Amino acid sequence: MGEIKYYSKEGLQKLKDELEYLTKVERPKISQQIAEARDKGDLSENAEYDAAKEAQGLCELKISKLQMELANARILDESKMDTSKVLLLSTVTIKNLKNGAKMKYTLVPENEANLKEGKISISSPIAKGLLGKEVGDKVDVTVPAGVIPFEITEITR
Secondary structure (H helix, E strand, O other): OOOOEEEEEHHHHHHHHHHHHHHHHHHHHHHHHHHHHHHHHHHHHHHHHHHHHHOOOOOOHHHHHHHHHHHOOOEEOHHHHHEEOOOOOEEEEEEEEOOOEEEEEEEEOOHHHHHOEEEOOOOHHHHHHHHHOOOOOOOEEOOOOOEEEHHHHHEEE
């Protein structure tokens, strides 16, 4: 049994969509490539056959990993979460006390992180420093560039 991981509804749906694509589109396409390569004759010297079999192995590996991940996936119920503290799926506005810059991040599970969308991994240094804190708290976060002081200005869902 694998480790239980928590997802937002969107994150879990993304996993399901990827699994469906691999099983209903990629797997049949690779099977077709293997059949075509097999029809060309001698398999011992057939590079197309070898490449298709390798692609099949990689596809099956991805499928089994996704199935395992889905079996251990849990959806977070945001309605039961405390909004006064920074938790997973909180959207936090922080102010950098060194330069006055304001940033807004949503703390998400590792596999849903996307900095362009303002979603940072719960295991990132900034997220770890913010977890459990409340509005008005000042936090010193250790990042690769050094220690940065932040103030939490807003927490939303």
